[in-house]
Amino acid sequence: MDFTLDAEQVALRDAVRGLLGKSYDSTETRRAVTKQDPGWDEKTWSQLAEMGALGLPFAEADGGMGAGPVEVSIVAEEIGRVIAPEPYVEAVVLAGGLVAAVGSDEQRAEILGALSEGTLVPVFAHNEPGQRYSESAAGVTATRSGDGWTLTGVKEPVIGGARADLLIVSAAVDSGVGLFLVQPDASGLTRDGYATFEGGRAARIGLADTPAIALGDGGDQSAAIATVIAEAQIAYGHESLGAMQTALELTTEYLKTRKQFGVPLATFQALTFRAADMYVELELARSTVTWATLVLLDGGDALEAASRAKLQVSKAGRHIGKEAIQLHGGIGMTAEYSVGHFTSRLTAIDHTLGDGRHHLARLAETLEDHEFIEPLP
Amino acid sequence: MDFTLDAEQVALRDAVRGLLGKSYDSTETRRAVTKQDPGWDEKTWSQLAEMGALGLPFAEADGGMGAGPVEVSIVAEEIGRVIAPEPYVEAVVLAGGLVAAVGSDEQRAEILGALSEGTLVPVFAHNEPGQRYSESAAGVTATRSGDGWTLTGVKEPVIGGARADLLIVSAAVDSGVGLFLVQPDASGLTRDGYATFEGGRAARIGLADTPAIALGDGGDQSAAIATVIAEAQIAYGHESLGAMQTALELTTEYLKTRKQFGVPLATFQALTFRAADMYVELELARSTVTWATLVLLDGGDALEAASRAKLQVSKAGRHIGKEAIQLHGGIGMTAEYSVGHFTSRLTAIDHTLGDGRHHLARLAETLEDHEFIEPLP
Amino acid sequence: MRLQLSDEDVAFRQEMREFFTTKIPQSIRDKVAARRELSRDDIVASQQAMNAAGIAVPNWPVEWGGKDWTPLQRHIWHEEMQLANVMPPLAFNASMVGPVIAAFGSQEIKERFLAKTANLDIWWSQGFSEPDAGSDLASLRTTAVREGDEYVVNGQKTWTTLGQYGDWIFMLVRTDPEAKKQAGISFLLIDMTSPGVTVRPIELIDGSFEVNEVFFDNVRVPVDNLVGEENKGWDYAKFLLGNERVGVAPVGSVKRSLATAKEYAKTAGPGGTSLLDDPMFASQFTDLENELLALELTALRVVAHSADGKPHPASSVLKLRGTELQQAVTELWVDMGGPASLASGAGEESDIPDWNKVSTPTYLNFRKASIYGGSNEVQRQIIAGTILGLRG
Amino acid sequence: MRLQLSDEDVAFRQEMREFFTTKIPQSIRDKVAARRELSRDDIVASQQAMNAAGIAVPNWPVEWGGKDWTPLQRHIWHEEMQLANVMPPLAFNASMVGPVIAAFGSQEIKERFLAKTANLDIWWSQGFSEPDAGSDLASLRTTAVREGDEYVVNGQKTWTTLGQYGDWIFMLVRTDPEAKKQAGISFLLIDMTSPGVTVRPIELIDGSFEVNEVFFDNVRVPVDNLVGEENKGWDYAKFLLGNERVGVAPVGSVKRSLATAKEYAKTAGPGGTSLLDDPMFASQFTDLENELLALELTALRVVAHSADGKPHPASSVLKLRGTELQQAVTELWVDMGGPASLASGAGEESDIPDWNKVSTPTYLNFRKASIYGGSNEVQRQIIAGTILGLRG
Numbered sequence A, B: 001m002d003f004t005l006d007a008e009q010v011a012l013r014d015a016v017r018g019l020l021g022k023s024y025d026s027t028e029t030r031r032a033v034t035k036q037d038p039g040w041d042e043k044t045w046s047q048l049a050e051m052g053a054l055g056l057p058f059a060e061a062d063g064g065m066g067a068g069p070v071e072v073s074i075v076a077e078e079i080g081r082v083i084a085p086e087p088y089v090e091a092v093v094l095a096g097g098l099v100a101a102v103g104s105d106e107q108r109a110e111i112l113g114a115l116s117e118g119t120l121v122p123v124f125a126h127n128e129p130g131q132r133y134s135e136s137a138a139g140v141t142a143t144r145s146g147d148g149w150t151l152t153g154v155k156e157p158v159i160g161g162a163r164a165d166l167l168i169v170s171a172a173v174d175s176g177v178g179l180f181l182v183q184p185d186a187s188g189l190t191r192d193g194y195a196t197f198e199g200g201r202a203a204r205i206g207l208a209d210t211p212a213i214a215l216g217d218g219g220d221q222s223a224a225i226a227t228v229i230a231e232a233q234i235a236y237g238h239e240s241l242g243a244m245q246t247a248l249e250l251t252t253e254y255l256k257t258r259k260q261f262g263v264p265l266a267t268f269q270a271l272t273f274r275a276a277d278m279y280v281e282l283e284l285a286r287s288t289v290t291w292a293t294l295v296l297l298d299g300g301d302a303l304e305a306a307s308r309a310k311l312q313v314s315k316a317g318r319h320i321g322k323e324a325i326q327l328h329g330g331i332g333m334t335a336e337y338s339v340g341h342f343t344s345r346l347t348a349i350d351h352t353l354g355d356g357r358h359h360l361a362r363l364a365e366t367l368e369d370h371e372f373i374e375p376l377p
Numbered sequence C, D: 001m002r003l004q005l006s007d008e009d010v011a012f013r014q015e016m017r018e019f020f021t022t023k024i025p026q027s028i029r030d031k032v033a034a035r036r037e038l039s040r041d042d043i044v045a046s047q048q049a050m051n052a053a054g055i056a057v058p059n060w061p062v063e064w065g066g067k068d069w070t071p072l073q074r075h076i077w078h079e080e081m082q083l084a085n086v087m088p089p090l091a092f093n094a095s096m097v098g099p100v101i102a103a104f105g106s107q108e109i110k111e112r113f114l115a116k117t118a119n120l121d122i123w124w125s126q127g128f129s130e131p132d133a134g135s136d137l138a139s140l141r142t143t144a145v146r147e148g149d150e151y152v153v154n155g156q157k158t159w160t161t162l163g164q165y166g167d168w169i170f171m172l173v174r175t176d177p178e179a180k181k182q183a184g185i186s187f188l189l190i191d192m193t194s195p196g197v198t199v200r201p202i203e204l205i206d207g208s209f210e211v212n213e214v215f216f217d218n219v220r221v222p223v224d225n226l227v228g229e230e231n232k233g234w235d236y237a238k239f240l241l242g243n244e245r246v247g248v249a250p251v252g253s254v255k256r257s258l259a260t261a262k263e264y265a266k267t268a269g270p271g272g273t274s275l276l277d278d279p280m281f282a283s284q285f286t287d288l289e290n291e292l293l294a295l296e297l298t299a300l301r302v303v304a305h306s307a308d309g310k311p312h313p314a315s316s317v318l319k320l321r322g323t324e325l326q327q328a329v330t331e332l333w334v335d336m337g338g339p340a341s342l343a344s345g346a347g348e349e350s351d352i353p354d355w356n357k358v359s360t361p362t363y364l365n366f367r368k369a370s371i372y373g374g375s376n377e378v379q380r381q382i383i384a385g386t387i388l389g390l391r392g
Helices: A007-023 A027-035 A042-050 A069-081 A088-102 A105-117 A222-257 A269-297 A302-333 A339-350 A356-364 B007-023 B027-035 B042-050 B069-081 B088-102 B105-117 B222-257 B269-297 B302-333 B339-350 B356-364 C007-022 C026-033 C040-052 C071-083 C091-104 C107-118 C233-245 C251-265 C279-305 C315-342 C354-370 C376-387 D007-022 D026-033 D040-052 D071-083 D091-104 D107-118 D233-245 D251-265 D279-305 D315-342 D354-370 D376-387
Strands: A122-125 A140-145 A148-159 A166-173 A176-182 A189-195 A201-214 B122-125 B140-145 B148-159 B166-173 B176-182 B189-195 B201-214 C124-127 C143-147 C150-157 C168-174 C185-191 C197-203 C209-222 D124-127 D143-147 D150-157 D168-174 D185-191 D197-203 D209-222
Touching: A007 A042, A007 A069, A069 A088, A069 A222, A069 A269, A088 A105, A088 A122, A088 A166, A088 A222, A122 A148, A140 A201, A148 A166, A148 A176, A148 C315, A166 A201, A176 A222, A222 A269, A222 A302, A222 A339, A269 A302, A269 B269, A269 C376, A269 D279, A269 D315, A269 D376, A302 A339, A302 A356, A302 C354, A302 D279, A339 C354, A356 C279, A356 D279, B007 B042, B007 B069, B069 B088, B069 B222, B069 B269, B088 B105, B088 B122, B088 B166, B088 B222, B122 B148, B140 B201, B148 B166, B148 B176, B148 D315, B166 B201, B176 B222, B222 B269, B222 B302, B222 B339, B269 B302, B269 C279, B269 C315, B269 C376, B269 D376, B302 B339, B302 B356, B302 C279, B302 D354, B339 D354, B356 C279, B356 D279, C007 C071, C026 C040, C071 C251, C071 C279, C091 C107, C091 C124, C091 C168, C091 C185, C091 C233, C124 C209, C143 C168, C150 C168, C150 C185, C168 C233, C185 C209, C185 C233, C251 C279, C251 C315, C279 C315, C279 D279, C315 C354, C315 C376, D007 D071, D026 D040, D071 D251, D071 D279, D091 D107, D091 D124, D091 D168, D091 D185, D091 D233, D124 D209, D143 D168, D150 D168, D150 D185, D168 D233, D185 D209, D185 D233, D251 D279, D251 D315, D279 D315, D315 D354, D315 D376
Parallel strands: A122 A166, A140 A166, B122 B166, B140 B166, C124 C168, D124 D168
Antiparallel strands: A140 A148, A148 A201, A166 A176, A176 A201, A189 A201, B140 B148, B148 B201, B166 B176, B176 B201, B189 B201, C143 C150, C150 C209, C168 C185, C197 C209, D143 D150, D150 D209, D168 D185, D197 D209
16 A cells, blocks of 8 residues: 555656646636637647657557556646646546547557547547436437448537547447447537636537447447546546645635735634635545545446545535635635636536535445445455 | 514513522532432422413413413523423423323313422323334334223333323324323333433333323324424424523633633634534524424414424534534533533433434425425415 | 514515516516526616615615615515515615715715615715725725815725626725724715726626726815715714625525525436435425525514614624525535536527526625625624624 | 555454454453443453553554554554454553653663553553643643652642543643743653542543542652653653644544444334435435545555654644544434434333443543544644644
8 A cells, every 4th residue: 555656657747747837827827728719728738748648548559658547647636736728537538538448459549549649639428418417328329320320419518529529429229328439520410619617618519310430349338438437537536636735725825925904814713724624625535536546556446436536525625615715705706816716627527427416325325235445455 | 473572471481590590500409400310300390380380381271371382482491591400391391282182171171280280290101112203103002991991012212201190102093193191100011210311311111001091082193292292392492492592601601711822712713703603503593493483373384393493403402512512622521510411401302302304304305395485474 | 472474564565576576577587587697777677666666775764765664574675576586776876875875974965866876877886895905994095185175086996896887986085094094084975987987897706797996096086075074984884884784694585596496406307307306405405495494584583673773783693694505505506407517608509408507607606695795704703792792 | 656555464454353353352342342331451451462462552662562563554453453343552551651751761760660551550641631721731730849859749630531540640740830831841650549649530421430630739759750851841742742643533443333333224213124225314324434434544644654653744634534523423323313312321121222322422422532632623723833834
């Protein structure tokens, strides 16, 4: 059992931190980027590719770096520290992860290679209107058509869907839920993109007899989808850790420097004690999320680990996001100041791939399966 | 709509407060009383009777005072202010209430007259081991026997059961749940009394072919039981209000006078803000409980009002009980000091006739019956 | 003690309910129900409809358009308005500057302003807060230096809500720089079209523009625009802030919002199922309803005890818990939406229901509720100090 | 990064599990499981069994019976003990006075005390807190005045846990009345059978007697009983309190308690049904399990980073959250019982299960957890000040 990064991992962290710290050196810089489509900075994306960050989890044979969940978690956490809007978890962990999990040799080499090089951004089109956090697909059906398939239905909100170079669409097949590759310019496909409240982007993807190619064998991919979603949930957990860390740092810095009634706010114990409670929440979430990544590394129960991490992060993120604004006072409400954006981003992540309530319910179903939780195998 | 006591009610409050303030002028006095059986002071009970407090809710024809729920609430709240151990809610509101609700003319006159005079203490034997807060009776069955009945089964914990002069026992009858009068010295009856953690008394009542007389007609009394229990729940709410009020007063007084690091504790905003939160909880609970009593007065939905009051009091009582001890520090843990006894009593009341969780679940069942709650008819 | 309203008050409640549900344009009320932003015209139209009926400023002296209502009637008026999805009269006019002018202004200044203020012909902005002051209002630095018949005003105000719509602004300015903090402050009215007044909107974290910075660069203001006496402004401000705390609990609007959420919840589950069948959601709704009941009843108790129009100290309870519940309900809306709550910017072509689109911006926006108008920390201080006597 | 324990640590864990579940008398472990009070003999028997195996005081220097374990091994030792319902070695001996004597005592004093301390042949009490001091430990007033080869001790200590069993007491006493607060304090060992020592038990709100007042009336103490140097006691006390914060999170025992509660819950519903079928109970169990997991993992992180035996500042997180969860679980037990939780005094003839009888006294008793041993307010102060750098 070891919770520390090795030298190579520290180097990766520092490199990513250096890069993103330059790209997003101020709230103003980030706002300028998120105000324009695609909502993120293509140059930063290329630089992440050059550094090898986009290919981290993929096999070298597929054009990746052959690293693992710990390296991914390092990048995600740095993304969170500056709430960089680049779709790292969406493209690499989620879409890339599905390709790596079920794609044919050819599909893997082609898609993951281009993704790793930064020349292709795939996203997973999975959410459906009115289905909340369902992991199945009810609103899009796949029909065989010659050698390929056609898809019909609606996916929304699809994060990063408007800018994506390739859509990986989940759809109902006879045997369960299949995965399909769809080109954005395919016939019958409409996409309407829009901004999300935290500066991100999402889209409605309409499909009408839209030609598609099966990712993998065209059969039921429910198990792979569940596992990859779990990996993304855990990576989002790290993104949230980064964001919570910065939100706490901004808050403590503010309490130290801001004066009211002639003295620094840090004089008021009622405020500093609340900062202490934020720290407690952050550290407990950090423990759980880091553990979840180690469970992935160890080949343990990804779904359980992801739910545990997401639940803890949901609670911590809400607590820290709210308190960070409240302890700042009015300035925390303004878009020109940084802290509110962290709260926004934490809120967005919370409602992506299941909030705390959803994961609590999921975990409750397995409550009687164990006497108590043994975190170390 | 009027939330103020009239002159007569103020006079009643002052009289009860005067009496109980003398009976329980210190923690030491109360401890001396609760250490000895029956766990309360017979003299104080007689004085309450002389003052008319025990007969308040009963018709004058039955030997009572012909007053109503507001007057009962006043006494209950004063009981709570000094956490007097006399079984006011148990004997008057609960047991007396059942007799008033379903007893024959004769039974009412006989029992309520003696209760009002302080010469007879009846209690309601209703709880059954392993049945939690059930309002039905499963563990005791009633069988016809000549003109009367016999009862068999176990009731526990029966609050005040060891000292009681008369037991009103709920038991399963063909048509539902019946009510029966049982003499403590009846054949086949065993009672084993014991102290409860807050200084009260309870008992196991064993019944084996024990002769009993039906209270009322021997038929199903479920509706009356539910209503009288609701009245008792609301009265307990007032008892809790009194206890919470004193717990808060003790706490603020302590913060004002106790010094640490050379300054009064009231200097520490982290503590005074928590006292403020206690006040908020108390006032919100006070509003709900008082409203519930007015719903009784108005003939409204007693069960709903009682659940709303009990839920609010459960939350407030836990919060205030815990914080009162915590803000005191070590001294709050000691039996020689007062505040912990208030926390104990609040805990006991919470778990009598349904805690907050129980009432929340009950209210959730009616969630879709209304658009929103309209408190004023 | 009595639960029932008097016959008179029942009739009054009926009258108000009738008025608000029939005399305020349905289109505006629908916008409020859908939690969409109201335009300036919408707000003016609402208030003018009320003013035409003589019920826009019931808290003012009768001779200036007020009503001789009991505190309970004023409460009923306020609740029924919110339950009917009607925007209350603009607080800056109706609850703030109007009562100050009525109480402390000269006859001349009353005549100049009060009728137009009641009818929202003048849209008032509030110029109290300054940068770096936060809750420490009295540390303000905007100066007004007397030169002949004019004050020359220099400085900066901030958090001026809806300042972009403002015709006039009522200000706290420092007229005696030598005096100690609270002394030396005056209450001054300034035409926002005066040369040297600049309004800069501040974007909030939900993307909305509702607060502003207002800059004053050698703005010349006639001394006639002074309310009351010079250097007595702090007293007037305290009077104003006291009024502000009356009716601070947004009971009616939160009740309405929770009721609407409950209605939507019935089909918001996966595939159109009811979220109320999920015991966790059902419990949360039930608990919030009960907390709101407690708040509403507490507001009624406060109303019943606020004799001379002065704020009951328990008003702080209402502000504190009221904003907590308000925020909890906005959070519930977001949770009900699940991933659809991300789709805040979705347009007409989207399949996401409109209520999902506004949920998260509303949630983020209402983080302000526990900060503005006396933060919840200030309310705790008031409770601890004024009610419990806990002073450090 | 790695999840797996090393093979060595897996073997160590197995060894500990084996030991605690087989070598500690079952009757004592059953008492702990049932949350009944242990007798003095039970506690002594437990510790002596551990000491016989050489694992009672692993944190001590090896020459005095300690083990050269890694922090992780010490953590495993502590967790396995609690999971097996084994009472940890008496903290006053093993974690407090022992390490202080080993670190600062003379050779003579080490030889006199350490072996007997490890074996609980001497039962130590702690004489730090005084009335009216609360968290302000350094304001202590008990004096030790040197007279020849003796100190004459006068004063009063309080909150002396299990003082009724104490053979000896380690004390902070003021030896230099002129010095400023923290200076002038010495660390003195006193035989509790000395004339002038009086122990008065304090009843707690759950009816238990576990803390005491200890009075010192001209108690004559040989100067040989001074640990280290005169007037350096505050340094030793800080060292001791630092040790106290290591392993403060009662993770194992709370896990055990929650697991047992879950087991009982399966038949604790009305008529023997399962309370786990009630979604509110199921959610609460699930949430507590998750919070406990987070706590346990945080303890592991702290262990992995506590190099030189010094407490990691995040230890305060463990104490703070650990006691919160401990209290939450005791409350859950009470809630599970419903009205049966009233029956605390019920005897053998009662039909109420034993676990219901102890639930509420335990709940009330554990209100102490957030007060004693550095209250949760003190922990928040440490986090805000030491970790976040927020100093008023």
